[in-house]
Amino acid sequence: MNTTLIEDYVSLICPTCQRPVRVVRIYAPSQPGLKLVGIKHDDHIVVIKFDKYGVARDINAYKLIDPERVKAEHFAICKRCKRSVPLLFGRGLREYAIDHNDHFVIIFLMGKTFVLQVIDKIPPIRIAPRLNIVARIRKEIGLKNLAMILYYAITEPNRVVNIPATVEKDLKFLLREIFGRIPLRLRIGPLVELNWVEEADFFQRKILQVLGFSDKEALTVLKESVEMIINMTESFKRLLRKKGVNFVCDQLSYLKEKDPKLFALFQKLLGISCI
């Protein structure tokens, strides 16, 4: 079983067409600042922002306009190649892209004003799709069990959890990447169905969100999601000490309305019960 994270490509899901976008991994030269690259994706382009660690931090898509096929009254000049760029005011477009061979120009329109942004173009890569580490574990033990493992890792560290040998290497790697250690006592044995609790729903949603990503991006999103829950819990604990339980329950009441399962998770982690 392969658990290496040395991936030379990135796989993400296009926000426009929901199909995978695969490109070579790029490293931004330094922080602060992200390196933006654009990929042609049929009738739109996808812009990915990479950080200095080569992690894809953001993805946006822009409608691709063929300048030969549009009539424009106003034009700007591309800063890189000095070709003209049509400005399509008053057509309901707030942002769009033009293909200039080795680069894209993104045009942002606001009223009668505009800003141009030049983005380096890179080709998509063609490789056989493969399951990322999260998808592999899910395939072996199921979505709900994986969500419960993440849930127990936060709420009941050191809990004994039986896992099949086929998933041991991947699961240990995933837990180390997310938590910096293995926060559960994993025992090789027949998988016992973990009793589903609704508080684990958040982790289930996050797992589903990253299934189409490459390993590095999937693990980054999961890691940051777990850190977010831990950080928010710490913030609420501080508020509990400073302002009391009523204040915290008041803040959580909006969450109760919008996302009752996440609300239940915070109640559990804070050890409070809001009426």
Next chain:
Amino acid sequence: MNKPFKRYKVAVAGDAGSGKTSLIYRIMGHPDITLVEKTKGVFIESITDRNIELIFWDFSGQKHFRDVILPFFRGSHIVVLVFDLSNPQSLINLVKEWSMYVKQALNDVPCIVLGNKKDIKMLPDDFIQESLEEMKRVINLRGYLEVSALTGEGIEIFLKMLYDVAEELRDKGV
């Protein structure tokens, strides 16, 4: 006569990387804002002046946290929307997305828009003004300022503007 003590929740929102946490660090007097890391979820800090406590809820701008943070917008008394003066997408997203979130969750709450990273400003003034006009149609925009969390430029004026808005709320009995 002393005015009564009030506590207001201030939501600070905008795209990832626009410098929201750096601004809060600058306000709190942290010596080195270059140590700021990405916000994971919500970062909560408070300051007190004029017998008013402002509790800043600094929301992560990352897309994969959006579903979690948006419910916490509710209950805010003031919203500070931040964009990066060197990044047009961050301003477009204030107009397209963040203004809508504010409208849906908070309706008419007073908003201040901050253009951060003035030291590396790239966006033209007319583009910014048009964007603000668009936002005014959706949110209760009370002011716009350009600041730099890095150099500290504009931070004092921002705090004064924020406290003026808070005092108005107190005077209205909010």
